Amino acid sequence: MGSDSRLAESREAPASMEPLSRFLVRNASEFADRAAVIDGSTVLSHRTLLERVAALGEVLRRWKGRVLTALPNGHAVVVAHYAALVAGLQSLIVDACAPADDLVHATSAFSPEIVLTSQDQIGRLVHILDGLASVQQIVLLPSAEAPSLCATRHPVRIVSWADSGSAELIDLAEMDVPALVLCTSGTTGAPKYVSLTQRNVLAAARNINEFMQTAMGAVEVTPLPLHRSFGLGRARCLSLAGGTLVISPPRGDRALALLARHRATGFSSVPAFFRMMIRTFGKRLAKYLAPLEYIEIGSAPMDRADKLFLLEVAPRARICMHYGLTEASRSAFIEFRSERTKLDTVGRPAPHVAVRVVAENGHPCTPGETGEIIVRGDHVCAQYWKNPELTKSRLRDGWFHTNDYGSVDADGYIRLSGRMDDLMNVGGIKVSPEKIEGVVRAIPGVADCAAVAAKDPRGIYGDVPLLYVVREEQARLSTAAVKSYCVAHLVAEEVPHEVIFIDAIPRTDAGKVLRARLRGGVA
Amino acid sequence: MPGRYCVPGYGAGLRERGTLGMEATPGTRIEGKVVEICRLVLKDSSITIESTSTSVEGWDSLSHMDLIAAIEANFGIELDVMDMADVDSVGALVEVVARAVNSPHEEMPIRSSS
Numbered sequence: 001m002g003s004d005s006r007l008a009e010s011r012e013a014p015a016s017m018e019p020l021s022r023f024l025v026r027n028a029s030e031f032a033d034r035a036a037v038i039d040g041s042t043v044l045s046h047r048t049l050l051e052r053v054a055a056l057g058e059v060l061r062r063w064k065g066r067v068l069t070a071l072p073n074g075h076a077v078v079v080a081h082y083a084a085l086v087a088g089l090q091s092l093i094v095d096a097c098a099p100a101d102d103l104v105h106a107t108s109a110f111s112p113e114i115v116l117t118s119q120d121q122i123g124r125l126v127h128i129l130d131g132l133a134s135v136q137q138i139v140l141l142p143s144a145e146a147p148s149l150c151a152t153r154h155p156v157r158i159v160s161w162a163d164s165g166s167a168e169l170i171d172l173a174e175m176d177v178p179a180l181v182l183c184t185s186g187t188t189g190a191p192k193y194v195s196l197t198q199r200n201v202l203a204a205a206r207n208i209n210e211f212m213q214t215a216m217g218a219v220e221v222t223p224l225p226l227h228r229s230f231g232l233g234r235a236r237c238l239s240l241a242g243g244t245l246v247i248s249p250p251r252g253d254r255a256l257a258l259l260a261r262h263r264a265t266g267f268s269s270v271p272a273f274f275r276m277m278i279r280t281f282g283k284r285l286a287k288y289l290a291p292l293e294y295i296e297i298g299s300a301p302m303d304r305a306d307k308l309f310l311l312e313v314a315p316r317a318r319i320c321m322h323y324g325l326t327e328a329s330r331s332a333f334i335e336f337r338s339e340r341t342k343l344d345t346v347g348r349p350a351p352h353v354a355v356r357v358v359a360e361n362g363h364p365c366t367p368g369e370t371g372e373i374i375v376r377g378d379h380v381c382a383q384y385w386k387n388p389e390l391t392k393s394r395l396r397d398g399w400f401h402t403n404d405y406g407s408v409d410a411d412g413y414i415r416l417s418g419r420m421d422d423l424m425n426v427g428g429i430k431v432s433p434e435k436i437e438g439v440v441r442a443i444p445g446v447a448d449c450a451a452v453a454a455k456d457p458r459g460i461y462g463d464v465p466l467l468y469v470v471r472e473e474q475a476r477l478s479t480a481a482v483k484s485y486c487v488a489h490l491v492a493e494e495v496p497h498e499v500i501f502i503d504a505i506p507r508t509d510a511g512k513v514l515r516a517r518l519r520g521g522v523a
Numbered sequence: 524m525p526g527r528y529c530v531p532g533y534g535a536g537l538r539e540r541g542t543l544g545m546e547a548t549p550g551t552r553i554e555g556k557v558v559e560i561c562r563l564v565l566k567d568s569s570i571t572i573e574s575t576s577t578s579v580e581g582w583d584s585l586s587h588m589d590l591i592a593a594i595e596a597n598f599g600i601e602l603d604v605m606d607m608a609d610v611d612s613v614g615a616l617v618e619v620v621a622r623a624v625n626s627p628h629e630e631m632p633i634r635s636s637s
Binding site: 013023223249250251252253254256257260261276277280284288426460485 | 534545547583584585587588591592604606607608609610
């Protein structure tokens with residue numbers, strides 16, 4: 001490694017960055033009929049993708065303002081994201097199928113002027129949108145499903161793909177203005193909104209393709225949700241490589257069938273998904289993974305045994321695992337085969353990225369010494385959405401402070417020690433204990449409660465939420481009733497794996513929950 | 524023999540419906556056993572041959588994989604992944620299992636996936 005072993009620095013200066021529109025136009029010209037996105041029976045060629053992005057971009061740029069994209073997972077998310085990007089508008093992408101409370105929070109925090117959704121989703125969203133004074137225009141994408149009937153107080157424009165061929169791509173985007181807002185769970189329990197520029201997201205895609213050696217024309221299957229940093233990043237990587245993104249339902253057998261059906265060269269998912277497939281199919285995975293040229297893994301730690309297993313069943317693939325955050329996507333990478341002796345680390349900095357570990361006084365740590373991991377590069381977010389205090393505390397002197405602890409070894413490999421906050425990592429999804437507690441407190445008969453992370457006894461999700469509840473005196477509350485309320489009000493990853501009744505929640509004098517004591521079982 | 528399929532809380536229901544009775548054809552034996560395994564794995568005793576992945580609350584991506592493991596273990600077969608990918612109902616699952624089971628065979632007692 002480098003002469004200064006305390007630093008894990010970038011290997012070269014960033015190259016100049018072309019806007020996304022250049023790649024879309026190039027793809028439509030050079031690979032016009034090649035599939036860009038495959039989503040069930042829908043196949044968008046590179047030419048069709050460009051036409052749709054151009055058509056929707058033209059519609060969007062008639063209104064200046066923030067765009068809320070609320071669509072179910074699928075190809076339309078890619079079209080909507082790209083269209084907002086070339087229209088030069090800032091957009092927040094949310095899953096239209098998310099729980100209503102999450103949608104209300106996201107939409108009210110973002111105050112969108114334009115809402116981009118589909119004909120079959122508007123009925124579900126209309127009561128939320130009608131409560132938003134900021135909305136000036138609703139844009140509806142056509143959908144295969146029957147349109148939902150509704151009336152809204154906002155003007156509605158329905159997009160037709162039939163005349164999309166007439167539109168020309170006009171790129172109004174600048175590289176360094178806020179372009180994309182992604183939601184990520186915060187240390188305080190409240191969601192944080194990360195504001196990324198086009199340069200940020202394309203720099204990350206360039207770094208990823210460079211490390212993974214993604215070939216032009218790659219065909220990748222992914223069961224990842226496209227509303228999140230990892231999944232949406234895969235779409236951009238494939239567009240830069242003129243390749244094909246095959247969107248899979250989050251089911252192991254379907255993902256494998258798509259790999260075979262489309263003769264895929266790549267696959268991406270979170271460790272929990274691989275665990276699930278390994279447990280069910282074992283060595284049979286080799287039949288489907290053996291042809292792969294690359295695999296990308298991320299969002300949560302992976303067991304060493306699973307890493308070794310993948311090396312066996314995907315013998316040709318570069319198996320790349322990243323460490324990153326929504327704020328600094330894919331800051332470090334490890335390739336399992338060539339860096340097999342370092343499988344207990346998260347690897348070294350991604351190309352064009354600098355990573356350091358610093359002590360509390362800001363000085364770089366010595367090899368093996370634990371400190372905070374900080375990251376620098378043109379992939380790092382410019383700011384948090386409407387949160388200057390958080391921006392100031394996390395982005396200092398050109399470095400992003402990750403809030404993660406770790407160390408760098410003498411060879412420059414980064415070893416993660418843990419999160420500086422109490423977030424749980426449930427199968428790659430960050431779950432806030434405060435959010436669970438907020439919901440449970442509303443249950444009649446609950447006097448107090450606290451959620452903590454426990455190891456998933458099935459060995460699938462990594463963490464699972466464990467919920468401690470103090471019942472009000474005389475309250476007849478069962479664990480089943482608490483669980484069923486949670487199922488109705490929380491997303492699946494947030495639903496407590498187990499509910500335990502106790503006499504009191506251990507707290508500090510200031511009233512903060514002593515989670516470590518609960519995790520230790522001393523309740 | 525019906526008694527061999529008894530799982531606490533489930534076997535009695537099966538005998539009442541007669542799906543695993545002595546006169547049952549190989550087809551209905553498979554159907555009854557698949558339904559039973561689905562009930563165990565998906566923790567829903569109301570599951571029938573008509574149930575679908577959208578009508579059963581607990582039939583998610585993780586439990587679907589558990590279902591595959593349990594079916595394979597109990598029938599002593601390996602399911603075709605390409606066939607399984609299209610399965611979104613108990614009825615479709617029965618068809619895939621029936622294809623994988625080449626001939627009437629000695630039934631194995633039901634056990635949950637490990």
